[in-house]
Amino acid sequence: QVQLVESGGGLVQPGGSLSLSCAASASRFNLYRMAWYRQAPEKQRELVASLTTDYSTNYADSVKGRFTISRDNAEKMVYLQMNSLKPEDTAVYYCNAQIFNNDYWGQGTQVTVSS
Numbered sequence: 001q002v003q004l005v006e007s008g009g010g011l012v013q014p015g016g017s018l019s020l021s022c023a024a025s026a027s028r029f030n031l032y033r034m035a036w037y038r039q040a041p042e043k044q045r046e047l048v049a050s051l052t053t054d055y056s057t058n059y060a061d062s063v064k065g066r067f068t069i070s071r072d073n074a075e076k077m078v079y080l081q082m083n084s085l086k087p088e089d090t091a092v093y094y095c096n097a098q099i100f101n102n103d104y105w106g107q108g109t110q111v112t113v114s115s
Helices: none
Strands: 004-007 010-012 018-024 033-039 046-051 057-059 067-072 077-082 091-099 102-105 109-113
Touching (some): 004 091, 018 033, 018 091, 033 077, 057 067
Parallel strands (some): 010 109
Antiparallel strands (some): 004 018, 018 077, 033 046, 046 057, 067 077, 091 102
16 A cells, blocks of 8 residues: 655745645655646646656646656655646645556645735
8 A cells, every 4th residue: 555645735826836745655666657636626636747667757738847746766755846836726736656557646735826
């Protein structure tokens, strides 16, 4: 069983920055594809960014050039640096770990972008 714990959410003004962190308990963390998803009120959960085991990245069009996903295999951490935040980025952000078609989720952290 993999446990994921997110942190770093909060309230930020438009144009500001936030950094999210996700701590994983996986024993072979380096074998997991890691990703961040988000879910806004009354909307479906959507992929924000993913990072494979060979460090290939994929971003939603809406966040390209503003968000950066990274990982530290030694520390079993994954990060999401969010810059130039917009009100439409407001959502609960979830950390996801995937291996062999098994998905694991964190509890989520709220990000609110508002003046």
